[in-house]
Amino acid sequence: MRILVVGGGGREHALCWALHRDTPEATIFAAPGNPGTAALGTNLPIAITAVDDLVAAATQHDIDVTIIGPEAPLAAGLADRLRGEGRAVFGPSQAAARLESSKAYAKEVLRRARVPTAASATFTELLAALDHILAHTEPLVVKASGLAAGKGVIVCVTRAEAADAARAMLAGNALGDAGHEVVIEEFVQGEELSVLALTDGERIVILPPAQDHKRLGEGDTGPNTGGMGAYCPVTLTTPALLAQVRRDVIEPVLREMAAQGAPYEGVLYAGLMLAPDGTTYVLEFNCRFGDPEAQAILPGLPKGATKHLLDIARRRWRPKRQVIAPTRAAVTTVLAARGYPEKPERGAAIHIPKDLGPDVLVFHAGTVREADGTLRTAGGRVLSVTGFGADVPAAARASAAASERIAFDGKTWRRDIAWRELQRAGAA
């Protein structure tokens, strides 16, 4: 079996790690990969949106299954192109990936499927957007409709802030094309939860839910980032809640996608807000694993779980269970470079101690390995440090201790990943 993983972040290293654990005889390629994936297979120096080159590489290396990690190649239609060549792919078509690449489209699907979501309106004209903002109560959430790498959502305490955000996106080109259409949404209160479902368009298996940490600073302060950490499982998710998410969110959305002629397959990531009144609101969809959620979810799954991905891709999936339970708790701490997310510094030498122990996995993201073997920082999020334990507090201790010991100049990280769960566990 020859597997190609598209992407080069911590998520893709975690995917390669899990694939290698489950199928050690498989030959793994990563494009472009990173020094972490290089230890598990062969890196191909191809950009994630170079669709033609990726399709050619799949032919050249006789790839059996391609797993697409990030959203950009999905939005660019990589899955369609590979399927057009008769190849098995894990990941949705370009049309189905619009659930993530157009928030306006996602809102439309949610409305048609009658799935609870924050009330919203979509605008391409600034004046209409400003009128709408003036007529609504604070706070408001202004979202760029297109892909904006985690920078597209602005929670605005006041109408003036919302007006500024709409102006910057619609008139000021703040996010390029992604911001030329905006969704303005009411603010909903509650606890956030990420529920990821594997699906072939009909069958559904729910993965253990995770919670991520978007803000740069401890206590959820500072600017939004791609994600500074995640943990899994989240004990506030009862089997009843997961059954509700399946029935009230995932199933109706899959039915609506099929009805629209864009059946969804791959992993559907629902960003949820659990409101105090028991309603589960969908805040967003992602059409792929989250990063860093993948680094907390995948290594805790039972051995063999990646077979689901391969079977979905090969259209021979017959899952026996509706949910997958984790075998161990995991907490992932992201180690970022100084200056992240605005202007991350590069080039610092990284030291990873060899004796971090069996309860820790270190996934690479923004790293490069030089010819002499030195590992250096080469991006905003440098490493993901996943600690394991019987419960989240134990996993958090393992992750924090290892994060402390890994050294590079400018190391920027949060020591409070999983704080909500620790509070729930009475261990904070």
Ligand code: AMP
């Ligand atoms: P999204 O990319 O849509 O998940 O938004 C990013 C973050 O913004 C979410 O994780 C929430 O913390 C926050 N957010 C988005 N939409 C809303 C909303 N309608 N009400 C409250 N917070 C929101």
